[in-house]
Amino acid sequence: MEASKIDRIVRQYGARESAILAILQDIQAEEKYLPRETLEYVSQKMRIPMVHVFRIATFYNALSLKPRGRHKIDVCLGTACHVRGGDKILDKLERDLGISVGETTKDKRFTLESVHCVGCCSLGPVAVIDGDVHGRLSQEKVPGLLKDFK
Amino acid sequence: MIPFSIDGQAVEGKEGGNVLQVALDAGIDIPHLCFSESVKPYGACRLCLVEVVKGGKSKMTTSCTYPATEGIQVLTQTEKVIRARRMIIELILAMCPGDKLIQDMAKEMGVNGVRFKQDDKDCILCGLCGRVCEEIVGANAIQFAFRGDRREMIPPFQGEALSCIACGACVIVCPVDVIRMKEEKDERTIVRWKRTLKMKQCKVCGNYFAPWFQLEKFKEQAKLSKDFFDVCYTCRT
Amino acid sequence: MIIRTKNDLEKIREKGLKSLYPGATKISVGMATCGLSTGAGKVYEAIQKEIEKAKVRILLGQTGCIGFCQREPVVDILEPGKPRVFYQGVTSERSGELVQKWLENKVVEDLLFCKMEKEDRVLEGSVKNYSIQRIPAGINGTPHYHQVPFYSKQLKIALRNCGFINPDHIDEYIARGGYFSLYRALFEMKPEEIIGEVKRSGLRGRGGAGFPTGNKWDSCRKAKGDRKFILCNADEGDPGAYMDRSILEGDPHSVIEGMIIGAYAIGAQEGFIYVRDEYPLAIQKLKIAIRQAEEAGLLGENIFGSGFSLKINLFRGGGAFVCGESTALMASIEGKVGEPRAKHIHTTESGLWDKPSNLNNVETWNNIPVIVSRGADWYSKIGTQGSKGTKVFSIVGKVKNTGLIEVPMGATLREIVYDIGGGVPDGKKFKAVQTGGPSGGCIPESLIDMPVDYDQLTQVGSMMGSGGMIVMDESTCMVDIAKYFMNFLKSESCGKCTSCREGTKRMHEILTEITEGRGTTDHIDLLKELGWVTAEASLCQLGATAPNPVLSTLRYFQDEYEEHIINKRCPAKVCRALLRYRILSDVCKRCGKCIKVCPAGAITGKAKTKKESGKPFKIGTEKCTRCGMCFEACKFKAIEVE
Numbered sequence A: 001m002e003a004s005k006i007d008r009i010v011r012q013y014g015a016r017e018s019a020i021l022a023i024l025q026d027i028q029a030e031e032k033y034l035p036r037e038t039l040e041y042v043s044q045k046m047r048i049p050m051v052h053v054f055r056i057a058t059f060y061n062a063l064s065l066k067p068r069g070r071h072k073i074d075v076c077l078g079t080a081c082h083v084r085g086g087d088k089i090l091d092k093l094e095r096d097l098g099i100s101v102g103e104t105t106k107d108k109r110f111t112l113e114s115v116h117c118v119g120c121c122s123l124g125p126v127a128v129i130d131g132d133v134h135g136r137l138s139q140e141k142v143p144g145l146l147k148d149f150k
Numbered sequence B: 001m002i003p004f005s006i007d008g009q010a011v012e013g014k015e016g017g018n019v020l021q022v023a024l025d026a027g028i029d030i031p032h033l034c035f036s037e038s039v040k041p042y043g044a045c046r047l048c049l050v051e052v053v054k055g056g057k058s059k060m061t062t063s064c065t066y067p068a069t070e071g072i073q074v075l076t077q078t079e080k081v082i083r084a085r086r087m088i089i090e091l092i093l094a095m096c097p098g099d100k101l102i103q104d105m106a107k108e109m110g111v112n113g114v115r116f117k118q119d120d121k122d123c124i125l126c127g128l129c130g131r132v133c134e135e136i137v138g139a140n141a142i143q144f145a146f147r148g149d150r151r152e153m154i155p156p157f158q159g160e161a162l163s164c165i166a167c168g169a170c171v172i173v174c175p176v177d178v179i180r181m182k183e184e185k186d187e188r189t190i191v192r193w194k195r196t197l198k199m200k201q202c203k204v205c206g207n208y209f210a211p212w213f214q215l216e217k218f219k220e221q222a223k224l225s226k227d228f229f230d231v232c233y234t235c236r237t
Numbered sequence C: 001m002i003i004r005t006k007n008d009l010e011k012i013r014e015k016g017l018k019s020l021y022p023g024a025t026k027i028s029v030g031m032a033t034c035g036l037s038t039g040a041g042k043v044y045e046a047i048q049k050e051i052e053k054a055k056v057r058i059l060l061g062q063t064g065c066i067g068f069c070q071r072e073p074v075v076d077i078l079e080p081g082k083p084r085v086f087y088q089g090v091t092s093e094r095s096g097e098l099v100q101k102w103l104e105n106k107v108v109e110d111l112l113f114c115k116m117e118k119e120d121r122v123l124e125g126s127v128k129n130y131s132i133q134r135i136p137a138g139i140n141g142t143p144h145y146h147q148v149p150f151y152s153k154q155l156k157i158a159l160r161n162c163g164f165i166n167p168d169h170i171d172e173y174i175a176r177g178g179y180f181s182l183y184r185a186l187f188e189m190k191p192e193e194i195i196g197e198v199k200r201s202g203l204r205g206r207g208g209a210g211f212p213t214g215n216k217w218d219s220c221r222k223a224k225g226d227r228k229f230i231l232c233n234a235d236e237g238d239p240g241a242y243m244d245r246s247i248l249e250g251d252p253h254s255v256i257e258g259m260i261i262g263a264y265a266i267g268a269q270e271g272f273i274y275v276r277d278e279y280p281l282a283i284q285k286l287k288i289a290i291r292q293a294e295e296a297g298l299l300g301e302n303i304f305g306s307g308f309s310l311k312i313n314l315f316r317g318g319g320a321f322v323c324g325e326s327t328a329l330m331a332s333i334e335g336k337v338g339e340p341r342a343k344h345i346h347t348t349e350s351g352l353w354d355k356p357s358n359l360n361n362v363e364t365w366n367n368i369p370v371i372v373s374r375g376a377d378w379y380s381k382i383g384t385q386g387s388k389g390t391k392v393f394s395i396v397g398k399v400k401n402t403g404l405i406e407v408p409m410g411a412t413l414r415e416i417v418y419d420i421g422g423g424v425p426d427g428k429k430f431k432a433v434q435t436g437g438p439s440g441g442c443i444p445e446s447l448i449d450m451p452v453d454y455d456q457l458t459q460v461g462s463m464m465g466s467g468g469m470i471v472m473d474e475s476t477c478m479v480d481i482a483k484y485f486m487n488f489l490k491s492e493s494c495g496k497c498t499s500c501r502e503g504t505k506r507m508h509e510i511l512t513e514i515t516e517g518r519g520t521t522d523h524i525d526l527l528k529e530l531g532w533v534t535a536e537a538s539l540c541q542l543g544a545t546a547p548n549p550v551l552s553t554l555r556y557f558q559d560e561y562e563e564h565i566i567n568k569r570c571p572a573k574v575c576r577a578l579l580r581y582r583i584l585s586d587v588c589k590r591c592g593k594c595i596k597v598c599p600a601g602a603i604t605g606k607a608k609t610k611k612e613s614g615k616p617f618k619i620g621t622e623k624c625t626r627c628g629m630c631f632e633a634c635k636f637k638a639i640e641v642e
Helices: A003-012 A017-031 A036-046 A050-059 A079-083 A086-097 A139-146 B019-025 B079-095 B100-108 B128-137 B169-173 B212-222 C006-020 C033-037 C040-054 C092-103 C170-175 C180-188 C191-201 C213-222 C243-250 C252-266 C280-295 C326-333 C362-374 C376-380 C413-420 C454-459 C478-492 C498-515 C522-537 C541-545 C548-566 C593-597 C629-633
Strands: A071-076 A110-115 A127-129 A132-134 B002-006 B009-013 B049-054 B057-062 B073-075 B143-145 B152-154 B181-184 B187-190 B195-201 B208-211 C025-030 C058-063 C075-078 C084-087 C112-116 C118-121 C126-129 C229-234 C270-275 C311-316 C357-361 C390-397 C403-408 C430-435 C441-444 C468-473 C581-583 C603-606 C615-619 C639-641
Touching (some): A003 A017, A003 A036, A017 A036, A017 A050, A017 C311, A071 A086, A079 A086, A079 C478, A086 A110, A132 C033, B009 B019, B049 B079, B079 C498, C006 C170, C006 C180, C025 C033, C025 C040, C025 C092, C033 C040, C040 C058, C075 C092, C170 C280, C191 C213, C213 C357, C229 C252, C229 C326, C243 C252, C243 C280, C243 C390, C252 C280, C252 C357, C270 C280, C270 C326, C280 C311, C357 C362, C403 C413, C413 C430, C430 C548, C441 C548, C478 C498, C498 C522, C581 C615, C593 C603, C593 C629
Parallel strands (some): A071 A110, C229 C357, C390 C468
Antiparallel strands (some): A071 A127, B002 B009, B049 B057, B049 B073, B143 B152, C075 C084, C084 C112, C430 C441, C430 C468
């Protein structure tokens, strides 16, 4: 990420230490992950030791150090989705995409992740693709779900 | 001074002090791993559990994080405390079966075997090295990363600890002695943090006494003269 | 306009009433996340097109969630002189029909689910009757809103506005009595009186442990310090609970008003709402609401011209369950990792940046304007001895009517699961209800007539938590559920305390052994001992309650554990390693579908064609990965699991 872009994000929060999480979230929203060089730049710019930036980046689920694909699939594994077979949906996606949860397909099309509840429990099992919630899934519906994503 | 009792013995604590320190000063042994008087109490290992009776109510808590409080009764050897400590040392032993200190402590507490699968870790995640590095040295070279059962004490990105000045404070403070320091000729290496630094030679005795990087950093921090560290500590005094 | 006097507020109220009841037909689409994910956006567009086509003045708006998530998208039509009607399961294809028929004074009968002739106004304690002059054809057989089993036992206080106002319109919130409580609090009550009222109301924290709200406020007010904070926990972390999301999406001002009243009572100058990053719509609605309240002079400097000021900041959480713990949440706002610290000094005295801080969750704050408006006497008449008011529950899992409901404290589990939830679907047998999220437990069928309140739930080994209720039937395995929660907790624990990090990890490990057929009888005692030490020796409430899912299932379903350990069987047919899939040759039609879907190539046989009768189908046990694809795909129920 270009330094000017990072500067703009940091400035928006007045470079306060308490804004570190929000700054990392904003960077990730643009880059889809947190590149090492970007974290090092943020650490210098905000005068927060790198160990603390790294600690925060690895503590919160919302942050990722690994590059992600063009589309992000989050399979909900909340309790309601679990009792309705959420893990089977995840299995099916792993098989169809040929990757394990947390990984990105070779063609960079999809990154597959799991989340603990997106709050759409009445529609379970649920998966979120690029922020859109898809409910009432079954293993059979999975191929149809993916076909519109390039 | 703040008067209270530990196992019936009258003790006195300082304002802002903690129960564990008072106990140790009074010669009362409470097992502990993540406590050192040189850094702030943290309460991670949970071995220093005691029962605290206050206002007629009793609760189990870690003595390192419990402030010295007037009139409390601290009990270090209750059935509950012993039962909890035994399970905790068993859990640590399962995590780090090769650590000598942990083996000895377990034996002392009457824990002779482990009922869980054995991991092959050596770090007990007490956090002392990270806290010393931050609070005392100010280098901030290592710290906890990740969360839950993936928690680790590592340099950023798991590579070489680029802020490490190879002072060796972490080596000294590690209770299970798994951070090693190696010195060969003009080089010092902190093995665990993959950090090797060139050492400076004393102009008087010729010994290699400290890493260049560290001395430069100290000079900068304390605004010392350029030639301040040309001579080693021993020869200077 | 900036609201300075009660008269100003009344003027906005008039404006809002015109927006709520515009004197023309108004169609509202439920557009909270549940609605949007089932196509409410397309429904909205389709209705808009139809209105343009019809060239009649019909207003179209959006609203929050009316709770019946199972039946989303929900659309309601309100026309002066007619009963209000609610449609369910509306699709974009059928949206046009809704408009056309309405213009013909008819309804689309198969989509209609209830009608409404009066509206409860909780804040004002009144009922608004619609004046009914014309009745659309085909509506007579439709039940009234209050007669629908899903709603008849509900009492909506927290959800008072959800589904009835446009959350983006502060005017509509004011029209239903909003911000009048704030006016009353600022000008007619002293801070101590407000705290007294909240104390007497008996309100307990809706976020988990149920600490009395008034007492918390009192200790924060009395704490020394010139700078104080109020915080709102909107980091709804319990999987299976989404009441806070729904309130924020459907009625964000109720939370803001509650917080301003609280800040005034406590003497705080700044507030934070710590909201889940996974709730983008809630964040958006909150941003709009905060801006509107500031523009109206109800938030920010010199509120209502009273001299009292409050700034409210929005803080996006990073996705960490442990941040539901007050000290972890505060550390997170300070820019640190969400690691709890020892609380020998309460956060009400030394919390955020070591200043006195008062933290309540979304539903708690949302109740405050009602208590101020209706008074503690009224509020405390609702509920049980120790738990006053109502509670919102999300009733999900193996239940017919899933959704968000609100009942008086003390409603029984039977009323919730059967009368409101409609019981278990597909003729299956009810087994348990899981409450309290990962800190809670599973309550068995034998306790179904138990009244639900804080103390009762704790007594049976569970807890209130934020109000998730996951219904489980005979096809839910209780050992698997315990394993599920330990997996959740071992990764959501911050990892600081040995007892919590290693305790949850080892409990998960043992439960995995049991579900994979390697369990031993010693494992049960070991689980109990691990559970004890995790709860007793850990620093924060996450650790203290972490073993509940294991201990409560052991308490009520030990036979299921033993079945796994001794007979290597999973009675619910969930634990894959213990399952065998088999094709019933007499039922099998040899259609060949199972072979096509099997990812492991484990099925042999030849499909029947017009010429050949095919070869019998079999599942090879070695190759079978027990994914269940064949079972799902078989239309003839020819595949058996044992």
